[in-house]
Amino acid sequence: MKIGELSARTGVSIRSLRYYEEQGLLAPTRSDNGYREFSPLAEEQVRTIQLYLGLGLSTDQIAGFLHCVLKNREAFCNEVLPIYREKLAEIDSQIHLLQNIKLNLEDRIRSILDERPEGQLEE
């Protein structure tokens, strides 16, 4: 199938599909006229890519194990687990950072409300 059909089937923009190819995540053949020709399997492949992107992985990381997980169960691809753990640690530290900011903001909001219980105006 051509890129337009793959895009329509998956909901992923043509631009992104071309980008995935550039990043080594898709490897369509080329027709005589230069058009990309995708196998029917590409549809599931694109959904798989989207799934990993949704987990916050980069195309680089996905490229490291995509060929394996397309053929095997994830559990048998040794590259996956360390990447998951790395990502999890990263997410955790982001969450902590955001929670600190959140507490700080809540404190400051509370201070303002305490200090200005009425709807006072200024400036």
Place this chain on the structure above:
Amino acid sequence: MKIGELSARTGVSIRSLRYYEEQGLLAPTRSDNGYREFSPLAEEQVRTIQLYLGLGLSTDQIAGFLHCVLKNREAFCNEVLPIYREKLAEIDSQIHLLQNIKLNLEDRIRSILDERPEGQLEE
């Protein structure tokens, strides 16, 4: 004081101080030779800017209330509270997003470990 001194006093890079001026957060005068001349108050001002940046506010948002909070208590600057609330909502939604991803990752890690209790290798 000149920009180098302000940078040394605050720990903020010269590059950033120039950027803050560009964004309307600092307004140094200029000496005859074109050098920026900062008032002693600029030091506290820079610390205040850093504080708000640390809360995740943009220079644009800070510019909206900085002149007020430098003269009054925060509670009397009406622009502050809505921005805090907006930011808080944003932070909250980011935390939720990250927590969803986190749960997802943890599930997937658990699945892998369940499915592969031994240190099996492949590929």
Place this chain on the structure above:
DNA sequence: CTTGACCCTCACACCAATGTCACGGTTTAT
């Protein structure tokens, strides 16, 4: 007068996936 430590402006790089032009070739249907 020279050296070195300042200062200035302008401008590109970064991160990473996606949008969006421009410009041009191909195919399909009328």
Place this chain on the structure above:
DNA sequence: ATAAACCGTGACATTGGTGTGAGGGTCAAG
């Protein structure tokens, strides 16, 4: 044959605070 609907490549924009480098003034001490 022509228009519409595809497809191709290339390249710039986005986000936003900061790093970095080029190229060039200013000034104080020796």
